[in-house]
Amino acid sequence: LRLVADDIRRFARNLLGQGVRSRQLTELISHLNDVLTERLVQIVTAQHRLDLSQACWLAFGSEGRGEQTFATDQDNAIVFAPADPGQADAERGRLMAFAAETNDALAKLGFPLCSGGVMARERDMCLAQDEWKERFLGWISAPTPEALLAANILFDFRPLHGNATLADALRAWLLSYTSESKVFLRLLVQN
Numbered sequence: 660l661r662l663v664a665d666d667i668r669r670f671a672r673n674l675l676g677q678g679v680r681s682r683q684l685t686e687l688i689s690h691l692n693d694v695l696t697e698r699l700v701q702i703v704t705a706q707h708r709l710d711l712s713q714a715c716w717l718a719f720g721s722e723g724r725g726e727q728t729f730a731t732d733q734d735n736a737i738v739f740a741p742a743d744p745g746q747a748d749a750e751r752g753r754l755m756a757f758a759a760e761t762n763d764a765l766a767k768l769g770f771p772l773c774s775g776g777v778m779a780r781e782r783d784m785c786l787a788q789d790e791w792k793e794r795f796l797g798w799i800s801a802p803t804p805e806a807l808l809a810a811n812i813l814f815d816f817r818p819l820h821g822n823a824t825l826a827d828a829l830r831a832w833l834l835s836y837t838s839e840s841k842v843f844l845r846l847l848v849q850n
Contacts, residue, residue, distance in 0.1 A: 660699055664768040667691045689725040692770075693718070693819060696735075699764055700820040707757040711821035714739035714754060716761075719777055723815035732771045733762060734812060736784040738791055738825045747787050755785050777812060791829055799836055802843045807850040 671688050679687075700716050720734030721727050737754050741747040758779035766772050779785055786794065795814075798806035814833065818826035837843060 660695060660702075660764075661768055663695055667695065668769065685721075685726045685728060688731075689722060689727040692722065692727055692731070695768070696722075696765065697820045699768070700761055703757055703761045703764065704820075707753070707760070709753065709757055713742065713822060713825075715821035715823060715825045716779065716819045717816045717826055718819050719816050720812050723817050732773045733765055734773055734777045735762070735779045735819075736777070736786070736813075736816070737779045737821075738786065738788055738829055740788050740822075740825055744787075747790075751782070751785050751787075755780055755782065758785060775812075788825055788829060792832055795833055796836065799840050799843045802846045804850070807847055810847060811850060 667688070670691075671684060674684055674687070696716075696718075704711055715738050717723070717736045717738060718734065719736060721731055722734055735758075737758060739750060739754060741750045762772060762778045762780045772778060777784060783794075795810075798810050802810075814837075816826065816830070
């Protein structure tokens with residue numbers, strides 16, 4: 660995977676040198692990085708003997724928007740649906756151990772760890788679906804500058820690996836709340 664990551668960067672630099680437009684280039688880099696990340700997640704999932712049928716690895720920020728460049732740090736998270744809500748913390752612990760190994764491996768592949776902590780290895784980035792909703796609702800209800808900054812990074816999420824229906828349902832829920840919050844939307848646009 661390290662060779663593939665190097666090849667992606669070399670290929671992208673060659674395309675840039677040939678005059679490929681920036682939007683096309685960032686979309687291509689993002690797509691290739693998605694494929695690389697998904698393969699890595701598959702490998703680490705298998706090593707941890709995890710079943711991601713009730714969890715999903717999410718991409719945020721520039722990766723979530725499909726706008727990655729040559730120097731892109733990690734912005735990722737996990738959404739999960741525990742079979743038993745009373746076991747959410749135990750499930751989170753297993754997922755965070757897997758995520759820490761994945762984040763470290765991504766760093767070795769040339770994707771630096773996020774200095775802001777927007778990585779699946781962090782407790783507040785590995786949340787059950789209801790916990791994500793609670794967090795997002797807090798930002799929408801009280802759009803402080805910090806909440807708007809977080810929303811700018813985290814609302815551009817998309818599923819990369821696992822049960823994409825969890826991410827899709829979270830997106831649908833988020834859009835239903837944000838579309839009704841005129842103040843939040845105005846402040847987000849101003850930000």
